[in-house]
Amino acid sequence: MRSAQLTGTRDRILAVATDLFGSRGVDAVSLDMIASDVGVAKQTLLYWFASKDELVQAVLAGVAEQLTVAIGAAVRAAPNDPLERIDAVVRAVFRAAVRRPALLGLVREISRLPTHVADRFVADVMVLVERAIAYLETEMDAGRLRRADPRLVASLCYATITGIATEPEALRAVGWTPSISGLRRLRAELLDFIRAALAPH
Amino acid sequence: MRSAQLTGTRDRILAVATDLFGSRGVDAVSLDMIASDVGVAKQTLLYWFASKDELVQAVLAGVAEQLTVAIGAAVRAAPNDPLERIDAVVRAVFRAAVRRPALLGLVREISRLPTHVADRFVADVMVLVERAIAYLETEMDAGRLRRADPRLVASLCYATITGIATEPEALRAVGWTPSISGLRRLRAELLDFIRAALAPH
DNA sequence: ACACTCGTCTACCATTCGGTAGAGAGACCT
């Protein structure tokens, strides 16, 4: 054995692969790049993951779990008001995205992946989406949210959040530079936008 | 000369490249694929465009022009009410995206491109963005739009529109199937969402 | 002491990629 790592080789590979796949895209990242970043030979990657596809699937599984846990905790901790809950979820997703910037970038990668690679991930996330849709619907029925098609509202919120979090170019184009305070302002503006879009009347 | 084509080889290459780059991503599309789709040899591509980078730039230039023309015409034809104008722009972008589905997918590709390839396109689009921001600001000052940071509002609208138009996976995940009537409903819902987010109070 | 498993390595392979070299076929000019 080479040495007693604090984290196992497999976990380090997953961490590096998540960052690289998310920030540059799956196609643009080679196994050699990941291996060299981790500090092992490419063959070591292929020992832990039989193929690149399998590595991508493992990375996606990790992302799905992180999102599920983060969102679940946020919902449980939030008061029962729908706007407050949406607020809490957006904050949770933002927090996750700040801690690991490539996370939402990876979510956006799925539309480019062959279906047999993305299927499992789509199924995992579908659970979250269905739950959100059901919740939106009951709140609309109760008049606490603006009446609309809950499925499309969920898509719109998703598109807005991941869009804003994964398009640094778009933000640079409007003269935005990343910083802690800038990020907080961005989040506040995003929350206002979504609140205004969903509030009744 | 091989034959009298209705459109020149160069234009056909551009059309095919736009569709492929936009739908599958620049990295994932090889010159061989484009050439075989057009029905010429790869070398013919490299005769018209000195390199893949140059082809990508030419494709982006075409996209920027189409968007500029479509949006410009929509704005000129719309009444002076800000919500009406935003409405008109969204409809124009949607129309362009329906006619050529890969168009907005390409816009999203720029964040992955080397800067020297994307720079020109970013500059072209920045003109549109600056104009939109200035307009939003004056309308906010006049109290006809909800008060907010116009730069970030522009980014949010951009993220929402391109997000919804380029993530078929996300829409499939909420049980949406593409159709003419479905698309119209989607557009209507998107317009309601943005109107509600931007209307004063 | 010996066989076995686990984790990592070096060496290599087939394929694909973007790009070069150069030939050839028509159109046009003189």
Add this chain to the structure above:
DNA sequence: AGGTCTCTCTACCGAATGGTAGACGAGTGT
């Protein structure tokens, strides 16, 4: 007719990619 320009082709190249084959060393159980 001959020369030149435009456009397309076949043939090839070096680099990079995902993946295979197999050796090596350190633990571990018997």
